[in-house]
Amino acid sequence: MDLGTFEFIRQQLSELYGYTAFANVDWRHLVMICVGLFFISLAIIKHYEPLLLIPIGFGIIIGNIPFDVTADLRIGIYEEGSVLNMLYQGVERGFYPPLIFLGIGAMTDFSSLLSKPKLVLLGAAAQFGIFAAYSSSLFLGFTPEQAGAIAIIGGADGPTAIFLSSKLAPEFIGPIAIAAYSYMALVPVLQPPVMRLLTTKKERLIRMKPPRAVPKQEKILFPIIGMLLTTFIMPTALPLLGMLFFGNLLKESGVTNRLAETARSSLIDIVTIFLGLTVGASTQGDVFITPQSMMIFGLGAASFIIATFSGVLFAKIMNLFASEGNKVNPLIGNSGVSAVPDSARVSQHVGLEYDKTNHLLMHAMAANVSGVIGSAIAAGILLSFLT
Amino acid sequence: MDLGTFEFIRQQLSELYGYTAFANVDWRHLVMICVGLFFISLAIIKHYEPLLLIPIGFGIIIGNIPFDVTADLRIGIYEEGSVLNMLYQGVERGFYPPLIFLGIGAMTDFSSLLSKPKLVLLGAAAQFGIFAAYSSSLFLGFTPEQAGAIAIIGGADGPTAIFLSSKLAPEFIGPIAIAAYSYMALVPVLQPPVMRLLTTKKERLIRMKPPRAVPKQEKILFPIIGMLLTTFIMPTALPLLGMLFFGNLLKESGVTNRLAETARSSLIDIVTIFLGLTVGASTQGDVFITPQSMMIFGLGAASFIIATFSGVLFAKIMNLFASEGNKVNPLIGNSGVSAVPDSARVSQHVGLEYDKTNHLLMHAMAANVSGVIGSAIAAGILLSFLT
Amino acid sequence: MDLGTFEFIRQQLSELYGYTAFANVDWRHLVMICVGLFFISLAIIKHYEPLLLIPIGFGIIIGNIPFDVTADLRIGIYEEGSVLNMLYQGVERGFYPPLIFLGIGAMTDFSSLLSKPKLVLLGAAAQFGIFAAYSSSLFLGFTPEQAGAIAIIGGADGPTAIFLSSKLAPEFIGPIAIAAYSYMALVPVLQPPVMRLLTTKKERLIRMKPPRAVPKQEKILFPIIGMLLTTFIMPTALPLLGMLFFGNLLKESGVTNRLAETARSSLIDIVTIFLGLTVGASTQGDVFITPQSMMIFGLGAASFIIATFSGVLFAKIMNLFASEGNKVNPLIGNSGVSAVPDSARVSQHVGLEYDKTNHLLMHAMAANVSGVIGSAIAAGILLSFLT
Amino acid sequence: MIQNFSYMTHQVESGSAIVAGNTSVFSQNDPYGALMAILGMGIVFLILLLLFTVFSTTPRIYTPEFKVWLNSLWSRKKMAKPEETLEDIKVSKPEELSGEVNAAIAAAIHLYRSELHDYENTVLTIRKVSRTYSPWSSKIYGLRNIPKN
Amino acid sequence: MIQNFSYMTHQVESGSAIVAGNTSVFSQNDPYGALMAILGMGIVFLILLLLFTVFSTTPRIYTPEFKVWLNSLWSRKKMAKPEETLEDIKVSKPEELSGEVNAAIAAAIHLYRSELHDYENTVLTIRKVSRTYSPWSSKIYGLRNIPKN
Amino acid sequence: MIQNFSYMTHQVESGSAIVAGNTSVFSQNDPYGALMAILGMGIVFLILLLLFTVFSTTPRIYTPEFKVWLNSLWSRKKMAKPEETLEDIKVSKPEELSGEVNAAIAAAIHLYRSELHDYENTVLTIRKVSRTYSPWSSKIYGLRNIPKN
């Protein structure tokens, strides 16, 4: 059709306006953009997990720039052919988390655990938060698969949560991932009150023996034996634990330093950038702000706090059976959740408040890396039972 | 069938000869190989944009090794299953350019722009080259979509050109990318004559106030506000500008240095290698040497020169309204095109020719980084209007 | 159905047991796990090619954790949707090997070869092992395509072997890759006896002239001329040799250091990790331990030893035509196989045994890098003839 | 000279209906691209003018008083960050003076380097140290490098 | 309050038969998740207890005598690795003593750094050296960096 | 002993017509692989002989006179590259003499290192410097690192 010039301009401008955010915006976009800004502020001002919160926060902003979803502009994360959608495949198909675990393996030193193997049990106890959250989710009306995916938030492990929800409840990847990473970032806020509540002054002053030196050979054997032991019993933990132990062998073998170095720097950084950005962007307001998301956040927080509870309580239970010099300071019980190294740092900080010379960091790290293994096993169990 | 031994050898040798380049070569392959050699020489001898010209130049050679296209050897860039074809997906589906922008964001310091925000307008003015080329392309008989993709060459931005042509005119990705990168490499040759032509001796000696120091907080706010402001008005610029500002926040936040470092080193390098190589290889002589390609080169050069013109002229216009101490040296007008940092270097070099103590580099950088933003917005506009 | 609680628990536990490795294990899994452990031990204790053997060895363990293949758990490397399967695409579709060659090109210094071009012929002679293995494989009843894929093991080049078998005999990628990498790791064991057997004491003491200094210009010209020369005659060598020479130009051009650095560090490391892990994991016992695999190992070993034979013999033949000062020490003949730099190191070590001041390393390197080119050409020939 | 190459569009994918629709409007109503030029340049200028406006006003908000107030706000929230105030003080004082001189030096170094950079190698100072084994030492490294998980 | 969100499962892929089968068993027989909690915690503890058992016994195997024997075994196989024995001797002696002190220092340094790390830049000492050309020098570099192929 | 495993080809994709065609010719006419060996070795030698020919003649072209001429050509084109001539002069003189010695040293260092390298850690000298803020300083860094755009 042939239009008059002014009519044509008017029409083009109106179409152009139809493309702008102003024509498509919605209160939920604005709420989510504020959430994104809040995450970025937390990271910059409070230094909470910046490597996660900056990508996720900016991702939330990117994902909530309102655009005309009917115009096939291939911008949105849920539109096939968009860049965000391509990068999101790693989340949706669950291959970013194992790569993150590869990098974590290549940077984790398990000798704290090897030197005091009994602390490994704290990493088991803290997983109770997961199963408590599973019950609660069932009670709130979620299906067992959804409940399993939500429950894993209590494992305090972002990649594990993304991996499991991509398998069990892909419709909830967004809120589960955001919840998992938010609470991981809030470890220094959520855990100390629980720790203080459950411990007596005397318990907080318990001094633990310094760990023994772990010979190189044991550190090399650990990823191999650990791998065989865990995955023979729970093969569904293979994608995560296989990669974790593989990365650790690259580190400890002493002959593949360049591979370990790349795994724990470029590779994990690239995956972290893509994972954070797309997890953030997956929170497009119109599909994200729902009653279910709110319930998921509530369940996540509860699960997280219960995990801390059970870690600290179990430490106290262990002390009932321990001889005098071998007591465990229950302030490291919180470190059984797998937020590495944040919860270990919390143990150290809280410990120092009560005794300036009592360094709990290394002992807490033992519980902390056990938590990583424990939560990956718990994910394997849920996967086995619910598929 | 059973053949005699000699007959069999003769037949095998003849078939083998049929596979060699000698049986399949064509003058266009040879021409393109010479172009590839020329690009490599420019890079090594003249130091023009070697990080682009070496991969593109060698890619041109690889793409023009003649082979038997009927034999399904899966060698060629247009044959499914070949390595080149797999790497080419990032060009064809347009996901390399946003990753390049991520890296650029993580290495760009916007404080020159923040300290003299009015220079941002030079980055707008220089985009006139794009729209002039659009008109000319229409006049030469290209469709509006093709015209839009060709016009973006005037933005002097390789990734933007690849991104836009992958969306608007995928049949011209090759020539448009080659033209865009060639002219970016030729900035030191193409711009100085225009700059000298349009300026008076007095103008070339204008001294500009040194920029103020920009506090950290402003540098952190820039990617966030810049993101919201540009993409609310032009959401189609999101894939490029979203990544640019994301990269910049990683850099400026101060708490995600390792991610910024990876984005501006390994990640951008890997993408640069793959992008350059496959853009070069996409110039297979038989599909590349066409009258349209020649027109595209002509239009690109024109567009580029017009962009320089309008940048310098706009600087002179700005001076009409500026008070005495606040005049702009029009030798930085050329930097409004987004060839970073080459056009800024040209401003500095030409400026020093006339006054050995007048350093225009930082002011030119302000215009230059604005040009990056300006050309990405222009790409968004063309995408909005033409899809 | 509604079950009693105990019946339900019993059923769940039994189902869970059905998932564990104990319910699915098979002697072949255990054999392969021992092979994996042996590879890891070789790498750590004997320092044989650790960058290959650690990932492959651990990959073998991961690939042989027994799990319930009927339960669609998406764990196994041959199950679509599993992480291992995604990473395995690079092996199956043959795009990891060219990326490895890119990195090798970016780290290889060809000046030893340039300074003594006649040593290039040793790299040709050693490829005889490939064609001898081809004959033997035909004799043992393999099809010509399978025979070609098996024969390339004699090229002593892991990536080339994977590339060629992904094209000619994808059903044998696993055993061929494992054989190729195993024998490369065993170079220091397999070659010295052959070298001692074929040489006289006098020959082993031959001193070769130190290589001349190679000017920068020649080193830049080499990848360009080498590329044109080899691929014009054998275009099917393009995917491997194109990348090798591209990487080398990035290194030698002197203006693209950052790209060369990334290609020879992060990029090749990431690909090495993924390639090693998935090649290892592709050896799932039940599909791997077959009579054919055993034959492939036998043929590989034979091929490898014949390659060493022909390299050393050809060096002796060259001496028949060389004047007194220009004799070649036949102890570098073994380096014609493309296991870089292991076979060159073997030359140096064995040479030093007989004369503590006779350093053969640089001369051996010339033969060694020629072997890389020679085996890639041989792969191209097999590909041309057999597709 | 006006001909049409659209027959070459051999591999354009998807969304072609929309493309055709909108485009034909453009080809019939804006045959010379003049309107595109006016609208396009208008929007580019509009957005960049907005950027200019915002970022030429922010420094006015960042008065020294505001900065001190903001810092005090932050320091209360965080444990203690004396460096920040220090830095800001450094920032707000002497740069106007030395800027010109710095620029000259900087540019000189830059040009000097960019001309030389491929005739020199950048060498990292690498020092080999024998491993002093301690269960603690490695841990700190481990801790400091864990990016999260 | 008990409702069901399963209608939201809009993109669950593959294996749905199995999922449905097993899950319905669970929803009918374990409506409150109690069995899941017991079984789950049981298995987690089982696996980690096994890990504990294995790695609390290994150090007992690694007696000094065993280590010496193992080293002698290795050294015979390899050319000669005196460093190893040295290291092991160092390891098996003085760490118990200085552990506490080290921990304090380490933790202090760690905390100090983690608080400061974004106000400082980590700068690598980079030294430019002019290329001393030799056909040999570069080769060693090349050799040592070839990861294999 | 001659049997056929082609029934195992369970996942060969595409191009099978050509494969079959050409291959059957080979299996019928070259049952022992002798022709393949002759043709194959012939081509490998042909190509590598060509490489040998080209690169044994290039150094003859690079006579000192030619090099000086080439350098003069380049220097005119570029601004000024005195380093280049210097380097070339260095190159064309003393290497024949010291090559042997260098080789010995190089090899010794190489072997020494390769034997030791996993008992030592390579440590980069890292120096923490407080950020000396200047709007200029960071720019140079930024400029020098922009790979393109």
Ligand code: NA
């Ligand atoms: Na975890």
Ligand code: NA
């Ligand atoms: Na640009």
Ligand code: NA
């Ligand atoms: Na090779």
